Amino acid sequence: MKSDHLHGTLDVLILTALGRGPMHGFGVGKWLEEKGGAELRVDEGSLYPALYRLERKGLLEAEWGTSENNRRAKYYRLTREGERRVATGTAGWNAFSAAVGRVLAAGQEG
């Protein structure tokens, strides 16, 4: 099992969220909550460091823009490298969650 997989889950979620278009940090958190429900509620203490980490890795880039309510906000968007990673990350996650599912199912049977 790849050790960074669970840590990478949040990354995959963020990248997927931004795959729909540029968003500020608040927007990313909101979108994840809407789509995933309370189970996927990401607290801000994890979300922002993850965003900065992804920016540092060059998967995201950021630009200051104007928000819906006319405030100055930092918008994130995927870099080309980030877009590639969304594709592979999604596939990887699907394989991983399927594997977890098989293990859990086996546990219930036994």
Next chain:
Amino acid sequence: MVEMPSERRSRPPVENARREVADEFAFHLELRTRELIEEGLSPTEARAEARRGFGDMAEVEARCRRLAAKRDGARRRRRWFGDVRRDLVFGVRQLRRTPVLTAAVVATLALGIGGVTALFSVVDATLLRPLPFAGGERIVVIYETWRGFDRGRASPGHFLTYATEAGTLEAVAAYDEASFNLDHGGDPERLLGAEVTPSYFQVLDAPPAAGRYFTEDEGEWPAAQVAVLGWTTWQARFGGDRDVVGSTIRLNQQTYTVVGVTPREFTQVPGQDQLFVPAAFEPSEAENFGSHGLRLLARHRSDATLDAVRAELERLTLGIAERAPQAMADRGVHAAPLSAELVRNTRALVLAMFAAVAFVLVMAVVNVASLLLARSAARRSEVAVRVALGGSRRRIVGQLLTESLLLAVIGGAAGLAVAHAGVGALRGLAVAQGVPRLAAVTLNGPAVLFAVALTVLAGLAFGLAPALRSTRNLQGALREGGRGGTPGRDRVRSGLVVVEVACALTLLVASALLVRSSARLSNVPPGFVADDVMTAHVSLPAAGYESPEAVNAAFGTMLEHLEAAPGVRSAALLSHIPLTGVGFDSGIYPEPIDYDLSTIPSPHQRAVSPGFLDTFGMELKAGRALTESDLRAQAPHVVLVNEELARRLTAFDPAFQPVVGRRIAAWEGSPDVVVWREIVGVVGDTRSQGAAEPPVPELFFPYTRVPSWYWSTVQRTVGLAVRAEGNPLDQVATLRAAVAEVDPGLPLYSVEPMAAVVRRASATRRLTVTLFALFGGVALVLAVVGIYGVVAFVVGERRREFGVRQALGATGGDVVRLVLRQGARLTVLGLVAGTLGAWGAGRLLTSLLEGVAPTDPVAWAAGAGLLTAAALAASAVPAVRALRVPPTQALRE
């Protein structure tokens, strides 16, 4: 179309990380709070709840700030590398667009940097690097001085006194060169080695390559029959086999046990390192202060200074003089560091060559700067356009510097290749000529660092000036509409040319001085004729040849065989063939013997066969030559003297004239034995020590009638020579056969035509002259290129002016004169500045000059004249080319 590197499109601004994170979080909190209020919380509760989502908000903020800072750092680095890469790509393209200029610059730099690096390696190996022994910088040579000879040998008594009493010395060693006939299967071989006290290997402290060194016991009288092989012998004769330790070898027909092998380091110490046997002294030798045959080495304690060592040695020597006043008349002591002594004769040469290549490098850098300045002038419009389009000055200077450094790096790499080849060549020469320590020269770490530093410095030096100039006064450049260049004189370039001319004069005068000196030496008559003569050496072992009769019989047999051989016009035995060794001197007493003995002449003493005059083509100036009958045991004792000795004898006693027919006594091994020998002839002087050395006084004994101590002192070693009818090399077999006639186990060594001996004796001098002539030639070429470049540049800029002048009635001659005056002005300024350099160079070379003053007017005139002529020629070419453009065309441009 002006080409230029692309400026990167707009980049995200590098934000202050602290503000960025704070703003972002504030924005988040605001949205979240509003959201919570809409859900029904009070504003205070909403704000608290929003903050709670962050957990420890300060900690999260700090984490984000750290990540942001790293992100910005990485971004800056990426951008910098991107700039450099773009600059390099653009730089390479620029260099390829001007292949001739690039090649000229790279070749110039390669010569300069390569030369300096090679010579720096030599300076490092010979002058800077400590000797490769523990405490190598503390090793000193101890000499006895005697009447102006400050590097004499010491007596056993001196050695034992210093060894036991000198508190400033850790170890004291005595040694004496010795040669050995090694009989180890195959051809017998002659090894040059030394008898050394066991302490020799404490002074020269490096672990043995195999086995061990001598024990104290082995150095007790009588010395043990053990031997330490030298590195080269071990490699060449025993294939580096470690099993040789413990085996026995035959040396001088006696059996020795090999106990060890010296490491390679010993090859850096003077001369004779092929084999070592222990030296031992009889107890009675402790009081022997009279025989001066030992060389002394010592290592002083780390807490003692050289001055303290000298003071103590002088005190001890005064003590000896009190004990043995007779033996110590006029004798003193002198100590000097071994590292300095080793290079005493080559130090000046090495430094002079280093200075010369340093000048070449300066000229190379100046020339390149000059070339790049011209190019930067041509590129002013490009730069101006870039600035006008918003290029930053920093980026443009960076671009131009990158180009210069690129050139410097390519030149430096080529220079390293040149240096590698040069060091290899120098090492080859060093091995052939026995220059101490030079054999160990390699292109080493410091030299490579030196090259890298030079390359970078050179890049900055010739990149910075053009780069800064290019970005100054841009409006002016733009207004000129791309014609490039400012009108009028170019002070910087002119200054560079003056520097170049000055350097060139320095090198040319230095070369001319050396050429003059060498020419003078080549014209010195050697006093002998080397053509057609073949020479070799042979040594009889002590065993079997203890008696003078046995020695005489052996040499007699050899000579008989040689004289009877076909193709031999004459043959001779000569204890010291000219140019192959110094020989030794010993005092003689002109009859009557009641002179003040402290001023007796001390000639070199030679043993010869009667044929030596004919064989070497030496002249008889007065009296008669030696004859076969002079060799007979019952014949009266006769000798020959050379002119120099005749002069000294006459100077010593004006009544001693003519010398032919007068008698002298040589040292016979004891003050009680006096043998009067009649001078029957005077031989013409020879330059037996080399063309640069004045003739030494020489005394010639018939080889059968030498004083009793003679053969053991020269270790029964003589030179054999034949004058051949044809090729002297055909007589090698004859010489071998003559020696084999006596004993097939005797090795014949140093087998060489006399002409080769003569060539080798002047090899260093010829090499020096060749190298300096090369430096001078390179300097001349560089100066010509520099002057041509500036004058051509100025002519190009003034074409329109010249056109106007000609249109207004100036003749072609007027224009040419105008241009020539420009070149002449720079040349004269350079010559004036170069006078100082040339004067310094002459001083530096003084010790290398024979019969030529450092201010020799001929050499100076030759150097300055050649340079002036070349400079005028270099100015004339662009001048004439300026005329070839019709004024109408120049005006239209």
